[in-house]
Amino acid sequence: MKKELSPEQHEELLGVLKTRFEKNMNRHKGLEWAKVLAKLEANPEKLWSLNEMERTGGEPDVIDHDTKTGEYVFYDCSAESPKGRRSFCYDREALNARKEFKPENSVIDMARDMGIELLSEQQYRALQELGKFDLKTSSWIQTPVNIRQLGGAIFCDRRYDTVFVYHNGADSYYAARGFRGCLRV
Structure with a gap:
């Protein structure tokens, strides 16, 4: 391409x-x-x-x-998690593990294909200092290896004027969860 x-x-x-x-x-x-x-x-x-x-x-x-x-x-910096990057599980391993109802892609694969990096928790919190983001959606973030090895992945959102970090199975996906990226130029 x-x-x-x-x-x-x-x-x-x-x-x-x-x-x-x-x-x-x-x-x-x-x-x-x-x-x-x-x-x-x-x-x-x-x-x-x-x-x-x-x-x-x-x-x-x-x-x-x-x-x-x-x-x-x-x-x-979209107000909500980017619409064109929702309903994906976390990575290729999680995508391959799904037996049915597989999403069309994974967050890690799409970010790589776009040439961007997934935000870390620290970067996500820094973004939230610049405005109020993900008030209705959530965004996958970089997951520590030890959590991912146990089958999990983490995501964030902003509710009650507070940034929350949550966990889910890496193979899960939701219409209101996407991911935010970072690009250094």
């Missing part, structure tokens, strides 16, 4: 990202769009991944600038 945007897609995505950047300055105080744009233009494969985040309903936005690496950090 060609991981490249057409010139039209390229311009359209940059327009969407710029508008979102300007509308949500509280997420990236002190950062300049021109510098973010220059980084994006220099990394077309990352622009493809951002387009996948956008296409699946993630509404990616810049949330940080890593001064050590020079990378800009994008998270999915």
Whole structure:
């Protein structure tokens, strides 16, 4: 699969990202769009991944600038877990273990195919400092190996103005549970 945007897609995505950047300055105080744009233009494969985040309903936005690496950090900032990434079990092992009613994909496989990383618990909590997300949905997050080896996986949401971390069988999937990603550019 060609991981490249057409010139039209390229311009359209940059327009969407710029508008979102300007509308949500509280997420990236002190950062300049021109510098973010220059980084994006220099990394077309990352622009493809951002387009996948956008296409699946993630509404990616810049949330940080890593001064050590020079990378800009994008998270999915949609109010609810991205619609195009729901109803998936956690990973390939869980998907293969289902005997019937298999979902079409797994969270880990889709994130890998998109070129993004699943948010960690720390990243999810940092996102929640920027707004109120997942008030009606929930999002799978990176699961520690020891939990996954026992058949579980973890997810988060925000209820009662508090971020909760829960567990479920890794093979479970729900219409209101998706995943949020992170991309460093």
